[in-house]
Structure formats: structure tokens, C-alpha cells
Amino acid sequence: MRSGHAVKAVQNHERRSRLLDLIRIRGFAALEELVRELGVSESTVRRDLDALEEQGSAKRTHGGVLYSGGMPRLAEFDERQPANWAAKRAIAAKAAEVINDGETVLLDGGTTTYEVARLLVGRSLQVVTNSLPVANLFASEARTDLVLLGGYVSPRTGVCLGPYANELLGRLHVTTTVLSAAGISEEGLFNAHLLLAETEQAMLKAAGRVIVVADSSKFGRKSLTLVSGLSSINVFVSDDGLSPAWRDAIAKAGAQLVITRVPDADDAAHGVPHRTRPA
């Protein structure tokens, strides 16, 4: 074999390349759909899909294929226990209520602020953020203007850090900043990343009003670096697991406190399995 089966091989490759395009654009495609659009038999599509899967570009499922090439997921958003999730979502809902249409909102990175962002999609706002996942939510929304802070992107969390981000923040002013925190003590807000702390300090300076979203487990816990004192915060949003002592402390610091009722953690974690009751 000197010149090989050139023509057929090219046709084969062409079709698979086109197939991969269809899958990539859609993210997911039904088998029947592909048969129709490629104009070949089901068996052929099936064979091509097998090849593509072996190659690693696509993942087969019942009735279709899923694109598995690009779109990697950030580590932080994958591994989280559903228990805290319920609280995060409830807190995010309250925080979103506090924000009014027409505002300019600065959104920090983090999972709780991400949930806030999800609830703000579609509203008439100007959004500023240093978080790539948050930016993706608003990227194709015509109703919300989006400003992204630049800089070095942290691989784990997907947020922009560094002097460039801070510098741009120094020139901005927003009506409301939504901040997350790794811990909150009497001294103030704590964060786990040194560079991020600087960025968050810049966010505080740029804001007319500061909202901190943190579930009750964060209170009384410290982390690597102090970001700011409690007095800089205007509103705290948390869940009803917050101790009375902390509620007092927040009131004394002159901040507003918004509490959400969060469903029982056990129920949320395993789904309550038919509570029995004596007849």
C-alpha cells in the first residue's frame, strides 16, 4: 500500500469533522437529528460517534452525544456539599431582593455571590465583576451592561486578581457591592487569598453600599487575611442559624441584618424519608 485509500479517508474525516462541529455548537445532539442533518444512515453516525468517543472528543449517551471537548468546569463549583447549598441559595434570594433595578452592582467571586448573580440575570442592571463564571451569566444578556475587571485569572476560582483589577476598581464607583467572605470575626471580614483581599478592599472603596452574603457557619471563623472591619459593611445577609450574640454584634456595628429561613439541613441533605408517627 503506497498511497493509501486517500479519497475515502478524506471523506470519512470530513464527515466526522462536520459531525463534531454540530455537536460542539449544540453541546448535545440527538442521534436522529444528526442522521437527518448529515444525510447518512444511522449506522454510519453510530460508527462515527464510537470513533469520536474513543478519540475523547465526545461522550455518547442514550439517544445522543454530548460534547466533551472544551468547556472545562472550575473545581470550586463542582465539589460542594448540598447541605450548605440550601442556605446559600436562600441567602442569595434575599440578597437579590435588596438590589433594585437600575443599580450598578459590583459582584465578588465565590459561590454565594454566584447564586446572587444567577438571580439577577435578566434584570435591568449594570454589573461589574471580577469573576469569570459570573461574567458568563451576563455575557449575552442585552438587558444588563457588563464590565469585567481584568488581570491574572486564578485557575481554581476563576476570578481576576492583581494590580490591574485593583487599579480599575479605583476609578469606578458603584451603588452596591455584593461581597463574600471566608470568615467573619469581631475584627471584621476574612478571606483566604492574599491578593483577593486587596481586590476586595478596592471593591469596598468603590461602593456606595456594601452587602455581605455569608451563611451562619462563617461567623466566628477567621481565615488568612483581614479584609476590612465590620463598620464598613452596610448589610449582612445570612441564615437563621446565626446566634443571638452575633445578631447583637452586627446591630452594634451599625449594619442592617437580613435573615432567611433555611429548610432543615437534614431534610435538604438526604430528603426526609417519611417521618413515621404513632397512630
Add this chain to the structure above:
Amino acid sequence: MRSGHAVKAVQNHERRSRLLDLIRIRGFAALEELVRELGVSESTVRRDLDALEEQGSAKRTHGGVLYSGGMPRLAEFDERQPANWAAKRAIAAKAAEVINDGETVLLDGGTTTYEVARLLVGRSLQVVTNSLPVANLFASEARTDLVLLGGYVSPRTGVCLGPYANELLGRLHVTTTVLSAAGISEEGLFNAHLLLAETEQAMLKAAGRVIVVADSSKFGRKSLTLVSGLSSINVFVSDDGLSPAWRDAIAKAGAQLVITRVPDADDAAHGVPHRTRPA
């Protein structure tokens, strides 16, 4: 009905919320998988999926669900005729070969540069970009450092524009810039957006080497604004549809030209239906 069916309703909502989270994180989830992870019956999952689909957050398929809520797709990346796609992919492959490991690469927005970016994922590089979709490709890659240019994000294309992006670019230097173009004439590169043109000019200034990726249909076509002259470009990558006249023009401008063979457009469009031949 005064107080409603509070407890069950909350449980219901909780479970569906959790279900949506699972789907959102994975992008796609098999039904059996969800049954196992939620610890409820198949019927219940099925019902929840129906509700979620009616609500528009998810799309059912055979054997699973596809998340359709978040991650809105940018308009520019959806509507693409497969014909040009083959050329884009082939051009992107060649362009990726020209880039060496260890380089600092500046990637422009656009669909062709996006294809280049896809092929660079996993390589040892420093990547700078103003494109949100490109940034997403590298966001969770440990092997490549990612720097994102900030600024106002264009809703249609997902690229960062404006004075801040330009300013940051002015302070950067990269070994290679990969640029796209809406049109190329004897006068130089053209682009369809005024603000983007300024940003691309800044990209040219920041680069030690400039690669332009453009399929042959772009040559001889003009667009809104002139970005730069041909003399600023070091390498052109295009397909074999490029006319000899243009090949000469590029050589005269002092630029290197890389040509890829792209399979026949007709074959790519309809799939060649058994070429007959006289016996």
C-alpha cells in the same frame, strides 16, 4: 387554603433545586444517575424533570437531561454555516502549529481565533485575551497562565472593549498575537467594530510577532474601519482558496504565508454522494 401546604412544597422545591444544581454542574446527567444521587424513585425524578423542562431550565432527552438554563450561548458562535467551518478549523490547526511552547500568546476575539484557542488548551503557554469564550477555555487549566483584559463586554461577541482594555494592553508585551479580521484589502486589515479596532491596534503594538488568521473569502473584502496596514503583519494563515494575486501581494508586503488544504466545499456541504464514473 390559608397557609398552603408548606412543608411538602418546600421539600419539593428543595429537591428540584438540588436536581437543577446537579444538572447545571454536569451540563448533562443520565436519569439513572440522578435517581441514585437524589435517593428518590425514578418516577419522581421523571416528574421533576418534566416540571423543570416546562419551566425552561432543562431539556429532556432520551435517558437523561441537558441543562439549558444558564450558560447562554453567544449569538456569534451559534449561527455558522458548516462550509466555512471546515476552513476555519484547518486554518486554526496550522496557526496552532506555528506557536511554540513557552510563548506568551495574545488571542483576539472571533470564531477562528477561538478555534486556535481550543487547540492550544493543555499546552504550556501564557495566554492573554479579551475574549470571554477564549478565557473560559483556559480558566481551569493549570498548565496555562491566563490574563484577561478587562473593560466593557460586548453582548454579541463576548469580547472586552474600551479604553481600559487598551490601556492595559499598552503595558503588556507578548511574543505572539493571533488576530482575526473581518476583511483584508491592499490597504490592510479591516474590522466591523470601531472600538474593537482600537483594541486590536493596541494588540499589534504589544506583540513581537503578529499572526493573522483569515479564510480566503476575507481577502479583497473591506469592512467598517481600517485596523492596520499589511506591513505590520508577520504571518498570514489562510486556505488554498486564496488567489495567486493575493499570495504575491502578501509576499511583497514582507509577510510569511501559511496555506492549508481545505477539503472541497461541496463535499463538506452535502457529503459527496458516490461519484459515478464511466466504465
Add this chain to the structure above:
DNA sequence: CATTTTATGGTTGAATTCAGTCGGATTTAT
């Protein structure tokens, strides 16, 4: 406490999809 409403889990028959095999057609090589 009795009734109604709602949610859940199991089952069943129908529909869809899968993997493997076969024959035909075309290209390549001898």
C-alpha cells in the same frame, strides 16, 4: 377526627435505541 389534596413509588405495555451481522458498492492493488 374524617376528608381532601398532594406527593411518592412501583408496575406494565409500548416505543425507542443499541450492538452486531450481512450484503452491496466502490476504490485500490495485483
Add this chain to the structure above:
DNA sequence: ATAAATCCGACTGAATTCAACCATAAAATG
């Protein structure tokens, strides 16, 4: 021209999945 190899399309039995129905249990209502 003949033989071998490859690719494609169709068919078939097996496995999976779907939608609908029914029975049960818990919660809300009065």
C-alpha cells in the same frame, strides 16, 4: 480484469427507556 479491502446502508433480536396508571402515605383542612 480480478481479487482484496474498506465503507456504507439495512435488518434483527435484545436491552433500555418512556409515559401512564394505580395504590399508598403524609400533610393540610374543617
